[in-house]
Amino acid sequence: MPQQNLSPYQCYSAFAMNPALLSYPEYADKDLEDPDYLNWFKKEKTWLEDYALFIVLKNSNEQRAWSDWDDAYKYRNKVALERFLHEHYVEVSAIYWQQFCLYKRWNELRAYAHERDILLFGDMPIFVAYDSADVWCNPESFLLDEAGQATVVAGVPPDYFSETGQRWGNPHYNWAKMQADDFSWWLSRIHNHLSLFDLVRIDHFRGLEAVWVIPSSCETAIEGQWKKTPGDELLAHLKQELGQIPIVAEDLGIITPEVNALREKYELPGMSVLQFSFDGFEDNPHKPKNITYDRIVYTGTHDNDTTQGWFDDQEKSTQAYIREILGIDANADVVDAVINQSLATKGQLVVIPLQDFLGFDTEARMNIPGVSEDNWTWQFAWDDIPEDLAIRIKTKLSETGRLITSDEAS
Template sequence: MNKRQAGVLLHPTSLPNQDGKPGQLNDQAWLFLDWMQSAGLSIWQMLPLTEPHDDLSPYQAVSAFALNPALLPDDWQKHFQAEEFSYYLENPPHWLEDYALFMAIRAHQNHASWSEWPDDFKHRQSAALKVFSEQNSDVINKLKKQQFVLSAIWHKLKADANQKGIELFGDMPIFVAFDSADVWANPQQFQLDEDLNPTVVTGVPPDYFSETGQRWGNPHYNWQVMQDDGFSWWRKRVAEALSQFDLVRIDHFRGLEASWEIDAKEETAMNGKWVKIPGDELLAVLKEDFPDLPLVAEDLGIITDEVVALKEKYGLPGMSVLQFGFNGLPDNPHSLHEQVVNSVTYTGTHDNDTTIGWFESLDEGAKNWVMEQLRPLAKSIVAEKGLDDRLGYSMPWPLIIAGLESVAQRVIVPMQDFLMLDGPHRMNVPGTSEGNWTWQFSWQQVPEDLADTIYSLVKQSRR
């Protein structure tokens, strides 16, 4: 953490594509790298690259390891090299066989959850799995080919990004989906009953935002088993992530200090309890594996002193969201004057409204109060650089400038904010299941002088 950087938040599915298809790892990804370089941006942050369930949320994936096949370019077969694939299969990723088998059975079972499969598949009876594998070898082989090609394309993208001075910043949900290859293949690592159903599930307790709390429903880890085997599963997971990214955010970092456990029979999160987690021991092991420990703690929300101590013990940067910084309360960690060096500061995240959408939702008094705090700095920077006067008082630029000029060593701006887009363009509305995760930009939305404007502001802020 010895340099000041600025970056952009954009999931690859939000890249432009033809015929209304989600973004893919095709030439558009490389065009975006070129645009970033011309704008002086040196971090590309994205959401988890894993394959989502039907709700499209990348935070509920069918595998914590496999990349999303929807990211494959339409012509992905031309990237396939038989000789290299053979070598890949001789030294496969540890998760590949279980993932391919899981997805093949899942398709065969009309995408039913593995908990509803016939017992011989559900309980992984070896004879039944062997017969199924032999009878469905073509399907299983294609799934492996897709992961091989995805990995090759991704690592080429990462190498080219790094060569341009751009770091890739990934995201890791702390929990995994119950209906996933991970739980099916490693049931002993989770708190399940004899019939392989969760005994307790994840969530957060009631708070200002929700009277009944949030019942996420992910299975809880069996931390004792994990600790007894030296956190093998976690070490493999983090190693895989850090082979794909230069930096990784741990979503819900709070859950590495204590987790809210809810009896699986409960319909809400109200009657859960906090249970201590051996996160210190886990991070100590990860620190041995990765001395630099390039992780970021997502520490938004109500954070205890114990969570802060754990984050600081390992020197992990936390997060700050400027949209949250205007409630007038003292010691608000998101306010302009409470920014810290070892952090990643955002105008907003994938869970926030766009900055224009957020600002437009405020009443006139609040808007005026926000602009009174932002305008002086923004206008002085704009005048000094000889930029368009409107950047000094027209949202989202005053908030972007405040982020760039902050002490935080890393500042990330969602692409929607750079494009000056309003609320309907946001990526996700938490607590809803319809219409999320599908936003895409088009190059027609990118003003010709936008990269130059961003470049001037980035360099002005010594990033």
């Protein structure tokens, strides 16, 4: 469930679904005696009870962060929480029911997709938000001081996207504590995602090898430093439970040989982005000729501009160079050429944002890294979708050998 800035990387829970995905009539008729609900509640109560209590407490505290609540609630006094739950049970149980309806509808959607040989590809941020049920309920699993404030926060050093780096503000994990209980929270989180999706991308995968640790007093990410993390041990636990791990590693940015070795050890596909391939260097891993089967290929990710917006922002000489590399003349559609080149690579999967299929410019950009306002607001309208779009996509897949029939899928 995203917070007020709408970022899916700053959520009130790593487990709860976004209530905005349902309209009120779909969960209005609460029935806490429904057998399906009772079975689901028993399975999910570990996170659900705390999440619902957290949301109702926020509502009762004018949406203030949990660290600004009265000490009895901030530090989870058992008697105070039991009394609050008793007084607000109608509101809390309404959230139980709402989440049940969300999960039920999602599972129906997933079943509908599977009947049509469609798999769902999800996304999991490596960090959680400070103002979340996860941190409030498990403060010992994060690097916090006695007042509950983060001592260090997450981000990345200066890179392609930002000269001062990115200070995300998420608290860092207390990895020693998580190791001590065999990563139970992490494993529960991953299993939860895999119950909703067939394949999951871990955002900032390099954080499972080392993280950029920024003192919480610093306003930018420049003063941070790298700290090792026990991701190898976590992935070993996961492999022992699952065998093949259905996870994609987001390995963009500052990637070291150690990060590559970790990804390769567990046979996780990485990512290649075509917008990054036009720098003139032959060894650029994003160049189509260098893309291998163990890559998921994107024209651009949610952090990139749309391909049209990206191209429009280039100097005229760079635009001419891009056209030359793509092998198209001045009248050809650059976005269409980038899409075709993505599909023609050896990467095992290709991800093309809808904005690119529609040829939209920077006005349809999803996110600008390092900027906290006015992101995550773009939505398509059905009037934006040409009647022949599905046929055009199918034709492209067929021409590049990526059209999988039902017989092949089975």
